[in-house]
Amino acid sequence: MIIALFPALLSVGGIEMAGRQTAAAFAAIADSNGWPYRFFSLNDAKGEHEAGAGEKRFRFRGFGRKKPQFVLASLQAARARPKIIFAAHPNLAPIAAAMRFFARDARVIVGAHGIEVWEPLPRIRRLALRRADVVVTPSSDTGRRLSVAQGIPAEKIRRVPWPLDPEMMELAQSPEQLPLPHEFPSGRVVLSVGRWAANERYKGADLLIQTFGELSNEFPDAHLVLVGQGDDLARLRALAQQSCAVRKIHFLTHLSRKELAACYAHAEIFALPSTGEGFGLVFLEAMAFRKPVIGAPFGGIPDIIKDGETGILADPKKPESLTEAVRALLSNDELRRKMGERAGEIVHTRFSFNQFQRECDSLLRAHERA
Secondary structure, three states: OEEEEEOOOOOOOHHHHHHHHHHHHHHHHHHHHOOOEEEEEOOOOOEEEEEEEOOEEEEEEEOOOOHHHHHHHHHHHHOOOOOEEEEOOHHHHHHHHHHOOOOOOOEEEEEOOOHHHOOOOOHHHHHHHHHOOEEEEOOHHHHHHHHHHHOOOHHHEEEOOOOOOHHHHHHOOOHHHOOOOOOOOOOEEEEEEOOOOHHHHHHOHHHHHHHHHHHOOOOOOEEEEEEOOOOOHHHHHHHHHHOOOHHHEEEEOOOOHHHHHHHHHHOOEEEEOOOOOOOOHHHHHHHHOOOOEEEOOOOOHHHOOOEOOOEEEOOOOOHHHHHHHHHHHHOOHHHHHHHHHHHHHHHHHHOOHHHHHHHHHHHHHHHHHO
């Protein structure tokens, strides 16, 4: 039996999307082997739900943010003596550790995503992480930081990159059928996608606005499109109003999945100069549409972007580096085409859901070899 604990599975966000992908892969593996499984989600609405990734559906139980009930149900489920206990976030690691009291032979696996483990955690969470059999991370950088900040032995850390959402992969196959938002500008577009929140200013949307102001005269037919919501939007709109390129900077919010895909399809370049990404699923989305990407040489981004091959790594701490990267791609059609083609190839071969499921299968079966 597999018991998996998730913070949330139905809401929007990179961690939630990774959770759905993981749950779908675990369910597919369990079904193909005749293993029972139970999935619990702390923050989703109370009751039974269904979700999925691609064609694989799975059921789970939500607890409506009621942590005592969530903990009690997890401990009760552990009495069935599962072989695998998976906690999809370090905050849930202490619960997984407590479940071992009833399932002493269980193999405990904890997922760590990025910035939440880059600094030392509170003592109980840190100890629970150390007691896990395996801590899974999506990037090499987070693996290194886990070892240093949390004291996790390197041999306990395993990198399993997140995959591109199968739905987005499918949409990328027929981009001409996608509904483009009516606010999307005509002309050449540099696209960025993110959650524009005050506590996530490290994503660098303000730097893109600054860069675009510097390049607007050089590329008069180019536009910057920022897709996403968040409590920092008002500040970003104000910065755009102060820019000499104000008429070329556009904010799109509340887009459907298909409308977002259409934005990727009609952009020339994707850029997100973030310094705090544990991985960066939006880069994979853009690459699936064969777009060259610009990112920062921090966090998990270098695991995705091959500098000079699929895009450009530009240091946002040196604004001229970002400006030069955007200029280089806007001014060279052949460079954009080559990088975009290579980006598409890498996504389809290295970051597919099938590849992710194979990695998860190897992770789960390790207990048979232990």
